[in-house]
Amino acid sequence: MDFNTASSSDPISVSLTASSKSNDLTVTATLSDSLVIIPTYNERENIAHMIETVFSLEKHFHILIVDDGSPDATAAIVKDLQKEYPNSLHILERKGKLGLGTAYLTGFKWGIEKKYDYLFEMDADFSHNPNDLIRLYNACAKDNADVAVGSRYTKGGKCENWPLDRLILSYGASLYVRAITWMWIKDPTAGFICWKRQVLEAIDLNSISFVGYAFQIEMKYAAHSLGFKIKELPITFVDRILGSSKMSKGIVKEAILGMIFLKKRSLTTGWGKKQF
Numbered sequence: 619m620d621f622n623t624a625s626s627s628d629p630i631s632v633s634l635t636a637s638s639k640s641n642d643l644t645v646t647a648t649l650s651d652s653l654v655i656i657p658t659y660n661e662r663e664n665i666a667h668m669i670e671t672v673f674s675l676e677k678h679f680h681i682l683i684v685d686d687g688s689p690d691a692t693a694a695i696v697k698d699l700q701k702e703y704p705n706s707l708h709i710l711e712r713k714g715k716l717g718l719g720t721a722y723l724t725g726f727k728w729g730i731e732k733k734y735d736y737l738f739e740m741d742a743d744f745s746h747n748p749n750d751l752i753r754l755y756n757a758c759a760k761d762n763a764d765v766a767v768g769s770r771y772t773k774g775g776k777c778e779n780w781p782l783d784r785l786i787l788s789y790g791a792s793l794y795v796r797a798i799t800w801m802w803i804k805d806p807t808a809g810f811i812c813w814k815r816q817v818l819e820a821i822d823l824n825s826i827s828f829v830g831y832a833f834q835i836e837m838k839y840a841a842h843s844l845g846f847k848i849k850e851l852p853i854t855f856v857d858r859i860l861g862s863s864k865m866s867k868g869i870v871k872e873a874i875l876g877m878i879f880l881k882k883r884s885l886t887t888g889w890g891k892k893q894f
């Protein structure tokens with residue numbers, strides 16, 4: 619006899635398998651308080667390995683893939699794996715390439731509705747080491763941070779195999795952001811993050827306006843402006859080995875010009891549903 623109480627829309631779900639031969643009851647818990655959101659666009663070389671790696675970690679995380687109609691059929695690979703992980707692996711499919719920022723916002727809203735306590739941002743391309751998910755989780759769940767950021771530029775953090783021009787652009791952006799916003803986060807464009815749900819609930823997500831690197835800065839600036847505690851943890855960021863980059867000049871331009879807008883906004887309306 620097999621019975622399964624799990625619903626793919628319910629993060630707090632339990633699968634039960636009972637064997638009628640032995641009368642043994644085997645309980646496989648698929649509970650998780652944590653959702654790792656991974657936006658994907660043409661990541662067929664990486665996605666299966668990434669999903670398997672996250673599910674092999676000591677702590678059990680759920681995964682939400684937000685795929686933007688990848689022409690390389692990334693979504694089909696994910697849907698195939700859902701047969702193996704029906705309760706832990708989720709996918710939202712959007713029709714076209716709508717940008718990383720809106721992919722995360724869609725994922726955040728989904729995860730908030732399902733009441734996950736910790737929501738993570740992580741790239742599909744292994745630039746972020748999935749093993750670090752546990753350190754980010756512990757910073758929020760045990761060490762009292764509201765937001766934990768995997769940081770390349772805090773002491774102990776580094777970038778591996780990045781071309782010099784990318785490194786200069788990224789590090790230069792971090793100095794520029796710090797000079798304009800006075801937000802003393804060493805890696806404001808970082809995209810490897812653990813958010814406590816309460817932080818995402820406090821930010822008016824509908825008012826987040828940027829889609830590329832500027833999205834990462836805007837989210838941190840919103841949390842910072844609302845008085846949440848942001849902790850940086852050193853990570854080693856590795857340049858992608860498989861697949862191709864979606865970086866564009868438009869993304870860089872958005873970040874450069876967007877900072878002025880963000881500074882102005884922080885002095886006027888802010889981002890909060892609640893003002894502290």
Ligand SMILES: Nc1nc2c(ncn2[C@@H]2O[C@H](COP(=O)(O)OP(=O)(O)OP(=O)(O)O)[C@@H](O)[C@H]2O)c(=O)[nH]1
Nearest residue numbers: 657658659684686715716717718721741742863864
């Ligand atoms: N859903 C969705 N995902 C995206 C989009 N653009 C990028 N991504 C994903 O977001 C993550 C980060 O994108 P990357 O192309 O790796 O960007 P990057 O890390 O700045 O650049 P490289 O590492 O040099 O490739 C990856 O998992 C991408 O597949 C998008 O428009 N929609």
Ligand SMILES: [Mg+2]
Nearest residue numbers: 741743745858
């Ligand atoms: Mg990348």
